[in-house]
Amino acid sequence: MVTVRVVEPEDLPVLWAMAVLPHIGATADPSAPIPLPTSCSAPEQFPDLADPFSTILGVGGDFFVAEADGHLVGMAGFRPTSHPARVEVLHVRVHPALRRRGIGRELMAAVETGAASRGFKETWLDTATNMPVAMSFYEGLGYIEVSRETRPEWRWTLVYYVKQLRPAMDRTLAYTRSNRRSWNTIAPARPSQPPEFFRRGGSTLDDFEADLLPELSGKRMLHLACANGGDSISWALRGASVTGVDISDVAIESASTLARETAADARFVAADVYEMPAELRDFDVIYASWGVVCWLPDLDRWAQIIVDRLRSGGTFLLCEHHPMWEVLGVRPDGVEVTVDYFGRGQPTEQTYDQAKRPTGSTPETQFDAFVWPVSDVVMSLMRAGLQVEEFFEAPAPEMYEGLADAANRVPAIYVIKARKD
Ligand SMILES: C[S@@+](CC[C@H](N)C(=O)[O-])C[C@H]1O[C@@H](n2cnc3c(N)ncnc32)[C@H](O)[C@@H]1O
Numbered sequence: 001m002v003t004v005r006v007v008e009p010e011d012l013p014v015l016w017a018m019a020v021l022p023h024i025g026a027t028a029d030p031s032a033p034i035p036l037p038t039s040c041s042a043p044e045q046f047p048d049l050a051d052p053f054s055t056i057l058g059v060g061g062d063f064f065v066a067e068a069d070g071h072l073v074g075m076a077g078f079r080p081t082s083h084p085a086r087v088e089v090l091h092v093r094v095h096p097a098l099r100r101r102g103i104g105r106e107l108m109a110a111v112e113t114g115a116a117s118r119g120f121k122e123t124w125l126d127t128a129t130n131m132p133v134a135m136s137f138y139e140g141l142g143y144i145e146v147s148r149e150t151r152p153e154w155r156w157t158l159v160y161y162v163k164q165l166r167p168a169m170d171r172t173l174a175y176t177r178s179n180r181r182s183w184n185t186i187a188p189a190r191p192s193q194p195p196e197f198f199r200r201g202g203s204t205l206d207d208f209e210a211d212l213l214p215e216l217s218g219k220r221m222l223h224l225a226c227a228n229g230g231d232s233i234s235w236a237l238r239g240a241s242v243t244g245v246d247i248s249d250v251a252i253e254s255a256s257t258l259a260r261e262t263a264a265d266a267r268f269v270a271a272d273v274y275e276m277p278a279e280l281r282d283f284d285v286i287y288a289s290w291g292v293v294c295w296l297p298d299l300d301r302w303a304q305i306i307v308d309r310l311r312s313g314g315t316f317l318l319c320e321h322h323p324m325w326e327v328l329g330v331r332p333d334g335v336e337v338t339v340d341y342f343g344r345g346q347p348t349e350q351t352y353d354q355a356k357r358p359t360g361s362t363p364e365t366q367f368d369a370f371v372w373p374v375s376d377v378v379m380s381l382m383r384a385g386l387q388v389e390e391f392f393e394a395p396a397p398e399m400y401e402g403l404a405d406a407a408n409r410v411p412a413i414y415v416i417k418a419r420k421d
Contacts, residue, residue, distance in 0.1 A: 002073070002103055004110045006307070006385035007052060007063040008421065013038035014072045015065065018093050019046050030097045035071050049091065052077065060118065061087065064110040066094070066103045073098050076107035078115050078123065086162075087115045089125035108141055109300065110383065116165040117304040119278075123163050130156040168298065169274070175297040175347065175368045176272050180247045182365045187250035189360030192228040195261035203234040209289070209319050212390065212417055216240040219284040222309060224273050225292040229255025229266065235287065236264040243283075244268045245276055273302065282311040289319040291358070294326060294369045297345055299376055303384035310420040316386060322393060322411040323371050329353035330402040343371040355401075374414050386418035 007015070016039035021032060042050035049055075052063045056079050066074030073095040078087040089111055094103045115123055125143070127134040139145075143161035150157045193204060203210070217239035223232045226244030228251050236242045242265065246252050249270035259266040271277060273296075286306050296302045306316050329338040338353040340346075347368040354363060361367065378388060396412035397403070403410075 002066050002068045002101070002106060004064050004066050004074075004106045004383050007057075007065050007075070007077075009053070011065050011072055012042075012049070012052075013040065015052075015075055015091075016040075016042050016049060018072065018075060018095065019043050019049055019091060021093070021096065030099070032096050034068075034073065034095060034097055036095070046091065055079075056090065061090075062111075062114045063090075064107055064114075066107055068098065068103075074103045074107050076104075076111050078111050080120070081124065083124075085121040086124050087120045087122075089123050092125070104137060105141070106383075110304075112163070112165055112168075113298075113300045113304050114308075116169050117274075117301050117308060121164065121166050123165060124160070126158050126160045128156040128158050135159060169301075172274055172297045172301065173272070176247060176274060176295070179295060179367055180272070182361070182367050183246075183248035183358075184250045186358060186360035186365060187228070187248050187254065190228060190251070191359065192254065192258070193230050195258060198230075198233050198237060198258070198262040198264065201237065203237065204230040205234045205238075206319070208415075209317070210238060212317055212319075212415070213238075213285060213287070213315070216285070220282070221285040221287060222280060222283040224286060224288040224306075225295070226255060226268065227251050229258050229268060231287075231289060232266050232268070233258055233262055233264045236266040240265070240285065242266040243280060245271050245273060245280065247272045273305065274298070276305070276309070281309050283309055284311060284314050286310055286314070286316045288317075291321060293318070293320050293372050293377060294323075295367075296370060296372070297347075297368070299344075299372050299380045300383065303380035303386070306381070307384040307386060307420055312420055314420050316381070316416075316418045316420070318377070318416045320377075320414055320416075321399075322414050323373060324410060325399055325412045326353075326356050326369075326371050328400070328410065329355065330400055332402070335403070339371055341371060342373055344373070344376065345370060378416065381416065381418050386420055388416060388418045390415060390417035 014036050017036045020043045056063050056077050061079035063077035065072050076092040077090040081088050138161050143163045145159055146162050147160045148157050219240050221235055221240040221242045223242055223244040226232045226246050229244050232242045232244040244255055252268045252270040255268040327337055327339055327341045329336040339348045393411040393414045395408050397407035399412040400407035
């Protein structure tokens with residue numbers, strides 16, 4: 001299995017060797033050993049690889065490696081350019097023995113997702129006419145040739161390509177903006193606890209959630225899709241300094257009022273999780289719960305945003321309804337599969353089980369919801385560079401009203417706790 005993750009310092013000696021491996025046409029030797037002999041210094045022609053943490057990551061770019069069976073088998077990165085909307089794609093390499101297995105595609109997906117999640121609108125790269133396989137690879141990914149460069153001393157022609165990242169983002173935002181209108185309509189009808197509840201020390205969190213984040217004093221927490229802020233205030237009462245973000249400005253207004261009335265260490269920002277203000281970063285903890293994943297048209301981009309906004313050593317905690325619960329509808333005569341468990345980025349149809357629609361909504365309130373298999377959630381977070389520390393599924397019989405004892409035998413929730421190294 002191939003995993004794409006963010007580069008780590010221990011990777012450098014292998015990356016240095018991979019960067020200078022002959023990789024063009026017939027010189028790409030498929031018999032090269034997969035555990036590459038390491039190099040003890042960066043190649044002269046790629047001085048930026050000596051310390052990509054400052055030359056690439058430190059200037060707003062990112063660098064990814066592909067790992068297969070514990071060995072590094074590919075790499076790719078990107079770095080901002082003087083053009084504010086554009087990043088340059090750098091050092092794309094796949095081990096010659098492992099070509100044509102989708103590793104390059106996965107690396108380029110990480111690059112494009114990472115660049116788009118930082119607000120860049122296009123990726124730019126160059127390859128050359130003596131690398132026809134690379135040219136058709138990039139063209140297959142939607143790269144458009146924009147210019148060529150020749151020099152008397154070259155036996156090849158350099159070819160420049162650009163790809164617009166915006167279409168994928170436009171699609172994502174079309175869904176989230178349309179959902180935002182519906183969230184604003186139903187926000188006032190959604191249940192919340194009054195300020196006295198919190199003033200008396202009440203908490204809306206489940207005990208197990210609090211147990212998963214025991215040490216919060218002095219920690220900065222970002223709560224994604226915080227709704228009317230009850231959980232955010234509960235975390236603040238446990239010692240965290242909380243910033244809640246939600247796409248619904250109506251919900252954010254209630255949350256801000258609740259923070260004022262409870263004097264909790266919490267502040268709230270109305271923003272789409274896909275377009276959060278740049279200053280919301282370097283958090284010790286990011287938390288999201290109970291009905292967030294199903295509103296995400298693009299899971300990889302969301303995972304990348306989480307990694308970008310966490311500080312190194314920070315923790316992400318997701319406590320979520322199980323997609324199996326979203327799929328199964330309990331009917332008087334049995335259980336019905338109401339939507340596709342593998343729906344992923346395709347919005348569910350209007351047959352979506354009414355019992356699973358947001359509290360406060362009516363059958364007329366239009367929402368675009370997405371069912372993401374649990375394995376996709378785990379893999380997106382891992383691909384973005386998080387280390388999964390806890391992952392469990394559990395029943396919650398009260399969520400399957402009408403299923404009686406059988407409700408103990410199907411998953412209702414899942415929890416992922418992960419760390420950014
Ligand atoms: C079911 S609620 C989440 C439950 C929340 N944890 C709570 O305790 O109430 C879903 C929330 O996600 C928010 N939301 C949906 N899409 C979002 C997006 N793209 N960015 C930010 N918030 C979003 C909605 O406005 C809504 O408040």
